[in-house]
Amino acid sequence: MKTSSNTHPSPGTSAAVPPPLWRIRLQAIALFVLVAAFVLGLPILLGWGYGLLTLLVLGAAILAVASAWVLRRFSPTAAGRPFALVWSRSLIGWTLVLGVVVAAPFYYLMVVTDTRPATVPQVSLTNGSKRVVFQGMQHIGSERFYQAVIYDVEKALSEGYVSYYEGVQTPTPESKAFFEKLSHELVGGSDLSGTYKSIGEVCGMKFQLDYFGLLEADKAEHPKRHLVADVDAIELKAEYDRLMREDPVFAKAHANDFQPKPAANDNAFMLKMVEWLKSGSESQKTLGGVTCRGLFSLNQAAASTTPGRMEPVILDFRNRALAQRIMQSPDDKIFITYGAAHLPGLVAELRKLDPKWEVGSVKWLRTIEAPEHIEGQLRGLGN
Template sequence: MKTETDPALLPRAILTDGDKTVVFQGMMHVGSERFYKQIVYDAEAALADGYVLYYEGVQPNPEGDAWFSENLAGGGDLATNYKMLGDLCGLQFQLDYFGLLDEDRKVRPESHVTADVDTLRMKEEFDRLMVNDPEFAAGYRPEEQEEDGADAGIAAGIAALDGMTAGQKKLSGYVCRFMMSNAAKGGGEARQIDKVVLDFRNRELVQRILADPHDKIYITYGSNHLKGVLALLQDADAAWRVESVSWIRPLEAPEHLEAEL
């Protein structure tokens, strides 16, 4: 019930420096079908209006994949884990819906940009911090990733599903969506690993934005990147500002209606 009465909201912020416009759509890896359909609709409209789409998604690299899996994906494949989490929560996985843009991607590949770093770049930043940042080296705990609201207990939850009745599965979905809603609202304590998964990737994203010759960019990235990205843009040029912000609800219980004829 808390998810319905006090729902999580994700921002859609329009940023501009007067010459370039960036639409930053905050995202979650798993959410409701209605949320993702709205995002795809907005992305299609942005493409028609001449925007370039930037997608989040750490890219594979043979030299960094094993490190990434062990340190940031709970020893498995991150996409697979999120799909499992979606099944547990009665929610959808975002990449299943971005596939609706594949036809446009084939026609205009230059308008679809995976703007993220790869696993090796993240490993290199991690290694650099372990050597040069005493606070990071002293405070980093490998298990802290498992405490993240989106990843906690995925494997245990999936295993438990096999023995659940339909009623138990429905109840677990309520609990899971409540936990996901709290995670989406943020506000948790900062973790040392955020220097890699947030700060480093924010710097790389902002460098790409500033170097991009296009004057209209539509970004779909985790909402917890927005504040850092805006701050870095303003550090580069004080003219950057928030032109407007609207909000969208990413989590809703699956609709189930009953009636009699």
């Protein structure tokens, strides 16, 4: 008669204890979510080119070596498995994680453009005798934004308004030289228009001066209805020099102005990225546009709460000058297109000169949007 074999572990041996069912289920759910997120991010990874995906896998392979060593040293389950097996599983895990980490910011920036859109106000102001419409502007924006602004300007002109434009004037070599120095201090280059235009092309947006050229015919026919209402760069220099003499806090903050800066402190890197994207593939240009529009949307929100270093000169001083020009103007209906950041200061300066100034209607215009959302649908409609 045969005796049954002993199924109990012999003394001195330990049976592997299977993990609890809840842990297995949780791991399965986490793996499913991770794989799904990686698949969603795969178009972004491939869009930048196979080089990025290759670097990602290499990075995952290096991290997997460290992970496999730690797991085999401290995990009883992994300790008895071959190093190659533990490493390969870690490689898959790290590849998925890194893919999601790299792709997530692009999806976030895409969502930000739609859910936290950059906007500027159009505000009507009056003191009883004068009526001013202030249209906030942005140097780079969507085509629809500029089309809407030009429409409103032309409508206002037809109703008897005079149009005021932003733009520091540089009629003399001295004023031009100072403005170039100031521009280089602010953005790392003297060609502001060229910089804005190049960035706009990469971002899938437009440069505002490209659309204001549509008013040139009316300017030539009715020059008195169009006025560059900004200050001369020499006036900016005089105000800057005054603050350096009379304001110790300003003088201390600007002690190193107009000095040579290390290359890392200017916008050379940004301009190199712009040039690289211009020569990139269509998918790289698309992703570059998504990134740029999202960053612009975030940057506008930050700029509204963070004062700039040169704000006393390029914002406060110009607001005072614009308010005085409005009050001294014989025109009683004025349509102003100026940077949106000027509006709060301008209203405050106008009220200093005349407390009767009140804010009437307010309309918000979206300055940045993803053009492919609508334009792609329109192309599919045919004629």
